[in-house]
Amino acid sequence: MKFAVIRFPGSNCDQDCVLAINNLPGASADFVWHKDTSLAGFDGVVVPGGFSYGDYLRCGAIARFSPIMQTVKSFAASGGTVLGICNGFQILCESGLLPGALVRNKGLHFVCKHQSIRVESTNSRFTRAATKGQVLNIPIAHGEGCYFADDATLAALNANDQILVRYCDAQGQINDASNPNGSRENIAGICNETRNVFGLMPHPERACDAALGSTDGLVIFQSLLKN
Amino acid sequence: MFEPIRNENLRAMKVLVTVLPKPSVLDPQGAAAAEAIRHLGLTGVGRVRIGKVIELELPDSTPDSEIHRIAKDLLSNPVIEDYSISK
Amino acid sequence: MFEPIRNENLRAMKVLVTVLPKPSVLDPQGAAAAEAIRHLGLTGVGRVRIGKVIELELPDSTPDSEIHRIAKDLLSNPVIEDYSISK
Amino acid sequence: MSAITPEIISKHGITPDEYERIKSILGRDPNLTELGVFSVMWSEHCSYKNSKLELKKFPVTGPRVLVKAGEENAGVIDIGDGWAIAFKMESHNHPSAIEPFQGAATGVGGIIRDIFTMGARPVFSMNSLRFGDIRGDSQQSATNRRLFEGVVNGIAHYGNCIGIPTIGGEVYFDDSYSGNPLVNVFCLGILKHEQIARGAAKGVGNPVFYVGAETGRDGLAGAAFASRELTEESKEDRPAVQVGDPFREKLLLEACLELLASGCVAGIQDMGAAGLTCSTCETASRGGTGVEIDVNLVPKRETGMTPYEILLSESQERMLVIVKKGEEDKVRAIFEKWDLPYAHVGVVNDDGMMRVREGDNIAVEIPARQLADEAPLYSREAAPKKAPEPLDLASVPGADPLTALETLLAHPSIASKQWVWQQYDHMVRLGATVLPGSDAAVFIVREADKILAASTDCNAIYCKQDPREGGRIAVAEAARNIACTGATPLAVTDNLNFGNPHKPENFLQLREAIEGLAEACRAFDTPVTGGNVSLYNESPAGAIDPTPTVGMVGLVEKPEHITTQAFKAAGDIILLIGEPGDELGASHYLLAVHGRKAGAPPQLDYAKELAVQNAVRDLIRQGLVKSAHDCSEGGLAVNLAESCLSGNLGAKTEIPGTRADVALFNESQSRIVITFAPRHASEILDFLKSRSVPHTRLGEVTKAPTLTIEATGKTFAWPLEKLRTPFEKTIPSLMSWEK
Numbered sequence A: 001m002k003f004a005v006i007r008f009p010g011s012n013c014d015q016d017c018v019l020a021i022n023n024l025p026g027a028s029a030d031f032v033w034h035k036d037t038s039l040a041g042f043d044g045v046v047v048p049g050g051f052s053y054g055d056y057l058r059c060g061a062i063a064r065f066s067p068i069m070q071t072v073k074s075f076a077a078s079g080g081t082v083l084g085i086c087n088g089f090q091i092l093c094e095s096g097l098l099p100g101a102l103v104r105n106k107g108l109h110f111v112c113k114h115q116s117i118r119v120e121s122t123n124s125r126f127t128r129a130a131t132k133g134q135v136l137n138i139p140i141a142h143g144e145g146c147y148f149a150d151d152a153t154l155a156a157l158n159a160n161d162q163i164l165v166r167y168c169d170a171q172g173q174i175n176d177a178s179n180p181n182g183s184r185e186n187i188a189g190i191c192n193e194t195r196n197v198f199g200l201m202p203h204p205e206r207a208c209d210a211a212l213g214s215t216d217g218l219v220i221f222q223s224l225l226k227n
Numbered sequence B, C: 001m002f003e004p005i006r007n008e009n010l011r012a013m014k015v016l017v018t019v020l021p022k023p024s025v026l027d028p029q030g031a032a033a034a035e036a037i038r039h040l041g042l043t044g045v046g047r048v049r050i051g052k053v054i055e056l057e058l059p060d061s062t063p064d065s066e067i068h069r070i071a072k073d074l075l076s077n078p079v080i081e082d083y084s085i086s087k
Numbered sequence D: 001m002s003a004i005t006p007e008i009i010s011k012h013g014i015t016p017d018e019y020e021r022i023k024s025i026l027g028r029d030p031n032l033t034e035l036g037v038f039s040v041m042w043s044e045h046c047s048y049k050n051s052k053l054e055l056k057k058f059p060v061t062g063p064r065v066l067v068k069a070g071e072e073n074a075g076v077i078d079i080g081d082g083w084a085i086a087f088k089m090e091s092h093n094h095p096s097a098i099e100p101f102q103g104a105a106t107g108v109g110g111i112i113r114d115i116f117t118m119g120a121r122p123v124f125s126m127n128s129l130r131f132g133d134i135r136g137d138s139q140q141s142a143t144n145r146r147l148f149e150g151v152v153n154g155i156a157h158y159g160n161c162i163g164i165p166t167i168g169g170e171v172y173f174d175d176s177y178s179g180n181p182l183v184n185v186f187c188l189g190i191l192k193h194e195q196i197a198r199g200a201a202k203g204v205g206n207p208v209f210y211v212g213a214e215t216g217r218d219g220l221a222g223a224a225f226a227s228r229e230l231t232e233e234s235k236e237d238r239p240a241v242q243v244g245d246p247f248r249e250k251l252l253l254e255a256c257l258e259l260l261a262s263g264c265v266a267g268i269q270d271m272g273a274a275g276l277t278c279s280t281c282e283t284a285s286r287g288g289t290g291v292e293i294d295v296n297l298v299p300k301r302e303t304g305m306t307p308y309e310i311l312l313s314e315s316q317e318r319m320l321v322i323v324k325k326g327e328e329d330k331v332r333a334i335f336e337k338w339d340l341p342y343a344h345v346g347v348v349n350d351d352g353m354m355r356v357r358e359g360d361n362i363a364v365e366i367p368a369r370q371l372a373d374e375a376p377l378y379s380r381e382a383a384p385k386k387a388p389e390p391l392d393l394a395s396v397p398g399a400d401p402l403t404a405l406e407t408l409l410a411h412p413s414i415a416s417k418q419w420v421w422q423q424y425d426h427m428v429r430l431g432a433t434v435l436p437g438s439d440a441a442v443f444i445v446r447e448a449d450k451i452l453a454a455s456t457d458c459n460a461i462y463c464k465q466d467p468r469e470g471g472r473i474a475v476a477e478a479a480r481n482i483a484c485t486g487a488t489p490l491a492v493t494d495n496l497n498f499g500n501p502h503k504p505e506n507f508l509q510l511r512e513a514i515e516g517l518a519e520a521c522r523a524f525d526t527p528v529t530g531g532n533v534s535l536y537n538e539s540p541a542g543a544i545d546p547t548p549t550v551g552m553v554g555l556v557e558k559p560e561h562i563t564t565q566a567f568k569a570a571g572d573i574i575l576l577i578g579e580p581g582d583e584l585g586a587s588h589y590l591l592a593v594h595g596r597k598a599g600a601p602p603q604l605d606y607a608k609e610l611a612v613q614n615a616v617r618d619l620i621r622q623g624l625v626k627s628a629h630d631c632s633e634g635g636l637a638v639n640l641a642e643s644c645l646s647g648n649l650g651a652k653t654e655i656p657g658t659r660a661d662v663a664l665f666n667e668s669q670s671r672i673v674i675t676f677a678p679r680h681a682s683e684i685l686d687f688l689k690s691r692s693v694p695h696t697r698l699g700e701v702t703k704a705p706t707l708t709i710e711a712t713g714k715t716f717a718w719p720l721e722k723l724r725t726p727f728e729k730t731i732p733s734l735m736s737w738e739k
C-alpha cells in the first residue's frame, strides 16, 4: 500500500510519518508537495502533524486552501483512505472533511506526553486490527487539541459510531482526569460518515518503535494494511 | 512582492474584523484573564472572552459581500466563532 | 470557577479592548493572512495586522483609569503592542 | 549628514580611544552610518572585547574537531562513519527580560540559524534558564513567574513550530536573577563531513544574495543593547524587541539545506546580532575578499529606511548567501519553491572593503578585516583572589531529615521541571529515547544511525562561592550526567553569563570560571567548540551569581547501553560508586533549609571523578547496570528519592556518616548511584575492587512504595506519595492561575 504524505509549508511530522510507514512490511510512503494537484498512484493519504502555515490565524485554516487539498477532497469523496494526524486532523476539520473543530487546550499550554487512548470502535479501516476497548499508549503533542462540536453533531457522531478513539487513563477509564485537553467527551479521534477519513490528535507514528517507549501506534497502520 | 504595492490612486480604508469564540465554546484563556484581572484588584469582573481582531487595509471600493466572504471562509471558523465587521 | 457569579444588582457594561502589534513590529500572522486573502481572490489588500480582542463584562461604575491600567499592565505588552478601548 | 559629536560617539558606546582607532583605520572621520557599523561590530556581544583574551585559555583542538571554536558560526565534531555534529549555545538574556516570550523565541531562532548555516540539519535543542524566586506573593515573585511563563512559552512556541525537539535543559531559581533572567539556548545539528558550509565570501565576482524575512526597524542595534546593563530605561529601548517567525525560519531552514545540497553556494552566513553589517564584513573577512551591497535592493518591510537602519536592523530569519557565479537561476528556483523573499544585493570583490551603496551613493566603506577581526581587546582589572570562607559545621543546626528532604524536593530548583518540558515537543523527529526528567537526554539521530547524549549544567551557588571550583564542577557534572546514560563525552559548548566586566570583582569571577572550565575540559578531554559570552547581567539589585553554563554532548556506542535513572525492579541492589562524602558548603540543603549561601563548594578531584565515571560506563557496557543516577543538588537523599519516584519503586537503604543531615544532603562530588540484579553482585564488586574505585552498598530496591534511609542509627522513612507531592506539584501549583 502506497501512502502520500502531504507536505505543507510548516509540516514537521512529515518525515516521521514517512519513516514509520516505510518501516512497515507491505507499506511505503512518499512526500507530496502542497502545490501539487495529483495523487495518482497512491492508495492512501496521510496529512501529517506540524504547524502548516505557522498555524497562523487558526490551525489548519490556511492549509485548507492549498492546491493539494482540492485533490485530497476528491480522493476522499471517491472513497480513498485519508488519515489526518494532529495538525492533519485540524486541517481535515477546517476543510469540512470531518465535523467539529479543535480549539485551545483547556490547560492553555502545549502538552507533549505519552497518553492512553481507548479504541471505541473497530468498525473502520483504521482500527479493525485492534480490539474494542483496547488501551493504546500513543504520544500527544499539541496546543490546540481540544475537540469541540455542538450537541447535535456530537449526538450524530455517537449514533453513527464515528468516535474511534477517546482519551483515557492506563486502565481505560474515561473521565476528566484522563482528558489532557478538555475535549468534549474525551474525543481523541473521529472518522467521517463514510468511515474512510480519520483524524486524531495523538501521533501513531511516534509509537512504532520500542526505543521510543511504545509500539501501540502500529495497530492503526496495520489496520490499514489488513485486507 | 510581499508587501503588496498598492495603487496609490485607489483610496484605502481600514476594516476591522472581530472574531470571538461562540458562547458555547470553552474559552479558558478568557477565564484565566478574568482571574488575573481580579488578582490585579479589579472587582466585579464578569465574563471575559478573548478573540482575535484582524485589521485589513482594503481598497475603498471593496464590496461588503467580499469582506463577509473572507471573514466567513478564512478569518473565522463558524463552528466555533462569530465574527463582526466594522469600518 | 470559570464563570464568575456576578452580583446581579450591579449594572454591567461590555468593554472591548483591542490589542494590535505596533506598526514597526513584525506581524507574521498578519503577513500570512494577507497572503491567504490574496489567494482567495481579493485583490488590492494592503497591510493586514492581527491582534487580540478582549471582551470584558465590567460593572458600569468601573472608572476608565482602571480599565486602562488593566489594558496596559495585563492585556497588552506596551513594548510591542498598542491597545485601544471601546465600550 | 550631521557632524559626529562626542555625544553621538558616546551614545554609540565608542570610547575616545576607540574613535581614534576608527579614524586611523579609515584614514578619515567616519560618517554616522559607519560609526553605527563600528559600534555594533565592536560591541561586547559581537567582538568579545572584554572576554576574548580569557577565552583563549580554552582547549579547542582534538582528534574529533573538524571546525574549531571561533572559525565559523559553530564548531563541528566528528562522530564517526563520515558523520559530524555542529552544536552551540547562545544567550538571549536581555531581550527576554524585556519581552520574555519573543525574547526567548528569537533566541531559539538565532541558535537554530547558527546550526543550519553550517550545513547541518538541526536535530535537537536544549535550554538553560535562570529566574528570580517564583514563590510568594511579592510583586517581584509575580514578575518572576511572568518571566518564567513567558520564556517557556516562547521557547515552546518557536521550537515546537519549527519541529525541532527540545529534549533537555535546566532551570534554577534564585533571587540574584530577579529582573535579569538567563535564557541560554542550545541547538545541535547533524551533517556529513563533506557538507560543512563556510561563512566566507569566496570567489571574486560571485553574486551576493539576501534571503529570508524583509528587513524592518525591529531589533535596531540589539547587539549594543546586549552589551549594557539593564536599567529601568531599558524598558523604553523598544526597537530592540524582535518578533520571531518560526514558520519563516522553517522555510528558510529547508530552503538553505536544499540550497547547500545543490552545490551552488560558495559561502553562507546567518544574520544574527548586527544583522547585515555583521554578515557582510565577517564573510568578507573570512574570505579574504571584499563585499559590496546596495541597500536599495534589500527587501524591506517598512518604507523610508536609511542605510543606518537597514545595516543595524536585527530583523530575524534572514541569511546572506554567496552564490557561485552562473548558478543564480537554480538558487532563485529554490527560494521561489519555498516562497521566500530574496534579492541579489551585491557582489564579492577583491579590495578587502565592506562597501555599502545606496544606489549611486556610497554609504559605508570600511576595511572588512579590521572591522570584523580587529576590535580592541581589553584585559579588565580583576579584583584580588580570595578563598571562600569554609563552612563552620557547628554553625549549622541539624535539621530533621524527614522534613528537610521534603523541603528540598519542594524547592523550585530541585522540584520536577515537567511543567516546563511537557510544553516542549520533545518527541518530534522520532529520536528522544531517554525523555526529559532523567540525567542527560539521549537522542537517536535517525539519518546517521547514531545515538547522542546531551546535558547542560551549572551550579551557580558553587560559582558564586568559588568561580574556579564552580567552573570545574560544571564540566565534571555534565560529564557525569553523560556517563550515567552510558555515553562517552565528546565536546563542550559554553555560555558565560556574568555581570559588568568593568567591576573588578565581576572580572575576577569571569577569569576564574574560565580557567576552571578550561582545566576541566582538558581533564575530561572535551574540547570547547564554541559558545557565547553574556556580560552586563545586572539588575538594580546587583550582578547575577556567576553562571558559566556548560553544554556537553556524548556518544552512546550501542542502543543496549542506554541507561536511565529510574529504579527498575524490586530486589535490585543499590550501590554508591564514589565516597559517601561530607561537604555541606554551598549546598542546596544549606540554601533551602537554612536560607544560607555559605561555605566553600565541594572540591573536585579529577582522578577520582574520572575513575567513577569510567567505572560506571564500563559496567554499563558490560550490560550489568539497570539504573545510574548522578548525585548533585540535594545529595544522596534527593538522588534516591528521584530514582524511586521515576521508577515508582521504594528503597531500603543505609547511608554511612556521623551526622544525619550531612550524610543525606552533602554534595561531595564524584558520586553515582547504580542498581543491578543481585546475581551480578560479585562480578561488579570484583570489577570495582580491581579498579580501586570506592563503593558502598546502600541497600536494595523494594516493591513497597517507601523510601527508607537509615543514618547514624536512626531510621527515616517516606511513603513515596509524601515525596511525590512536593516534587511534582510545586511548580505546577505555583504557576497555576487557578489559585
Ligand SMILES: Nc1ncnc2c1ncn2[C@@H]1O[C@H](COP(=O)(O)OP(=O)(O)O)[C@@H](O)[C@H]1O
Pocket (backbone or CB within 6 Å): D045, D046, D055, D058, D069, D070, D071, D072, D073, D074, D075, D088, D114, D272, D273, D494, D495, D496, D528, D529, D530, D531, D532, D533
Ligand atoms: N564562551 C565561549 N567559549 C568559546 N568560544 C566562544 C565563547 N563565546 C563565543 N565564542 C566563539 O566566538 C565566536 C563568535 O561567536 P558569536 O559572536 O556568538 O557568534 P554569533 O555571531 O553567531 O552570535 C563563535 O565561534 C563562538 O563559538
Ligand SMILES: [Mg+2]
Pocket (backbone or CB within 6 Å): D073, D114, D270, D272
Ligand atoms: Mg552566527
